[in-house]
Amino acid sequence: MTTTISRKDKAAARAERRRLAAMRGRRRLRMDDVTVVDESALKKAVWGSVVGNFMEWYDVGVYGYLAVILGRVFLPDASGTIQNLFSLGVFAVTFVARPLGGIILGQLGDRLGRKQVLAFTLLMMAAATFLIGILPTYGMIGALAPALLIVLKLAQGFSTGGEYAGATTFITEYAPDKRRGFYSSLLDLGSYLGFAAGAGFVGALQVMTSEGFMYSWGWRIPFLVSLPLGMVALWFRTHIEDTPAFVEAQAAAQEEQDGNGATTPVTRLGDVEDAIIATENGPLGLGALVKTYWRELGIVFVLVAAANTIAYALTSYMPTYLTTTLGYDAVHGNLLTLPVLVVLALLVPVSGWLGDRIGRRHVAVMAALAGVLTAVPAFLLMGHGQVWSTVLGLLLLVVPVFLWVGNQSSSLPAMFPTHSRYGGMGISYNLAVAAFGGTAGLIMEALVASTGDRLAPAYWIIAVELLGLLAATQLRESARQPLLGSMPTVASEDEAQELVAQQEENPDLDVEELFATAPVSVIAQEPSAQEAAVEVSVAEQAEQDAREALRRAEAATAEARRAEELARAREEAVQV
Template sequence: MSGTLETDEELPLPERHRFLRRAALRRRKPRLRVTDVTVTPEPSVKRAVKATMLGNAMEWYDFGVYAYLAVTIGKVFFPSGSDTAQTLSSLATFAAAFLVRPLGGMFFGPLGDRIGRKKILALTMIMMSAATFAIGVLPTHAAVGLWAPALLVFFRMVQGFSTGGEYGGAATFIAEYAPDKRRGFFGSFLEFGTLIGYTLAAVLVTALQTFLSNEQMLSWGWRVPFMVAAPMGLVGLYLRLKLEETPAFQHLEEESGPADREEKVPFLQRFAGQWRAVAVCIALVAAYNVTDYVLLSYMPTYLEDTLGFSGTSGLMAIVVVMVILMALINLVGRLSDTVGRKPLLMTGSIGFLVLSMPAFMLIRTGTWPLVFAGLLILGMCLLCYLATMSAVLPALFPTALRYGALAIAFNVSVSLFGGTAPLAVEALVSATGNDLMPAFYMMLFAVVGIVAVANLKETAGKPLKGSPPSVATREEAVELVHAQHNRS
């Protein structure tokens, strides 16, 4: 007989009962101590949120500028062909950046789980701002021929590669800093930064289109928003470098020695073990990003090319909607900490399913108040996603592979569905002549969102997987420990 018993079947009945009691005690959750609880003071959380939010604003400013200048860029870099062909070529270049986003996620994500979130977020900031500035100084098609669109595609891919490590890292960073009971509120600031980036891009492009002639915009005006990226990137980089690593990652490093941190199991094998969470993540991101990119990125092109709105009027309508979303997003994020993430996500999904068609029927009237009303309806539905997604997605994965798993799943979904949405919708409108195709497209992915939310576990107020409970003060930690002891 071996020195240890594989099962209790070899024991006499009395000893078997004692064996089972001891086994149950070993399986019982260890008693929580105050020192086990992560205490992150609110000033530290606010510093982390501010730096991450502003960095994210910089990232999405870059993408917003390209989206809002899609028609102009089509004329500068793809001068041959009809206006529709130029716009499709420009949007295809926009979509090209999304082809490499999964590669960026596969590269930066696992690296962020090994060496830390902070270093990777600083690196992605440098790459994004440098690539955006480079687009602003590119020679045009008239100057160098086909080299111009080739270089444009190259730098768009650099943007996409760097962004592959941005959102997953930024969402992870805020989620791991935020107290469990306020993760929805603090997480909403990440998308607040997204809206700031988009709004700043829209305001700057609108101002240029207002004060410059078409000839000036085509000659040099389109370059200005891209060149602004350099100083903005330096500010974001400075703020990120001043941050400390997240408490959850520090805890992970303290719990494992250098030898333990070496990956004994390949990352992709561990990632595959999270297939349920990955599937839910991909579906949620698909529903969220299709609606996000159609409303915030594609809509100016739709209003200008399809409905004949002036570029300035279309952008201003989008800007006003985004300002309203910014005013409400933190309130909705706070609400998600109280009522849960699932009710809000389900509200947004059902809203897109039911209201997309009426909203686009208002938009296609071409009357400014009705266009604005239609955009605002879509914006309110999108707000349910924007305010909660940054808290929902990081909670799907354990700390040890959170950055990598989220970066890969997020970017695969964005590349397949989100980034291609403007191109797909424009192509559908051109092919069918039906200017309601964007509504049908959003309704389709609203169904995907409903199915994903139905399979989502509620995480509001709960610790992140693989991380200890997180609170804002020591008093909260003491209360949490006493509450657990009273329950046990």
């Protein structure tokens, strides 16, 4: 919808932009601008986020390691290839609903709060996983069984669409700037431990029970266990508070809405520049979000595609590949990847720690290069056919995966400002996971089936990793820096005092950029003596520039008058 505005309103909008720019230019960091993290609140936030992701990936691990069995249970009359493709296809269908969940839950998370939406996603995930455990099989209700399985996986996908985007947003907003990478990477530590727990549970059942038991109702047990696990995780998640950054952003938005903050002129919907001003402290709608941050959304999309193609190849596709392509039995195909998953989980925080020190962009480039260089050797080693070579090949794939996932949990949310961070992550992350992560196993299995080449998955990985390398070079560096639209976050009062005292010399703090994206309520305050001095200096320079411009204008006017007089004199001389 387009609203016509008058020239007077346009002039008021321009004046407002100039006023805001002037206030941003003179603002300097003060002690009350800096958020000092409460250690107990940070620990609760970390645990509340980690247990939720543990629950989400527990289900991914369970389904991935039961994929062969589920194919035969829900499609018993089909060929082995069709059964495998069905299981992997159902897994991919889960990701169809993720973008929708990311868009809806992301917008709600930016409006209602991170905590409430994250509690909902966890409850929905646990319920859907439990219902799969009590789902009737094909032998009981025929074709309705696989249809119901798809419906429940879609419900899981919808909830997961808001889970990772919200959890990463939550942790990054809580963590101190200097250790954001490490704390955020703990989220993925929980993810892969959850995956390993689900895979280990399935593997233990397969070892301790018979094949007939697993095909009858043993496959249900791991899904049923999700309900009590989900309740424990929900307890943790409901005992945390929303992030200080979100609370401050909400308070600032409410202050402006009540008319206590800076006046914001009415502007035309759909105009990106006006949309930014009109929603200075509030979340952007979907259309304005895409128009304003299309470049950031695109970079995040490609980075997530590169990370999840190889990550899902290692986690969800490997049990199927080892069993159907390399000829391992189902038990050994599952168990061979378990130690690899544990190694991966323990290495993930190393990537986050590394990003805090050398920068997120450098780690992302390393991850992409590692993916390109290790893909073919890894699949060649697995194809050698020995247990040692298979494990070594899997460990090679761990290198790019841990570099990617441990780094992206802190680097990707930092691409968006506080008021639209959840929404931005919800769209870009889930679209990429749906297009590349969820379909990774299906694409790779189809490539192997159609070409007969065991290295076909490696070629697909290399192609996507090369795109990821290009996007990594465009990643905004955010290590040790405040998040967009947020003030600095530190671990202690001493660190806050040092930050304020050395703000002009700090290489990790760009004061001009910090206040260029700060909410209006932050910059529209009475200036300190230092800020007033800066404002005087700027005003004096502007006055000097204006006087110089006036002098040049007067000289130009005088010159024009002389030229006019000379012209008149020449014309009069000709007439005489």
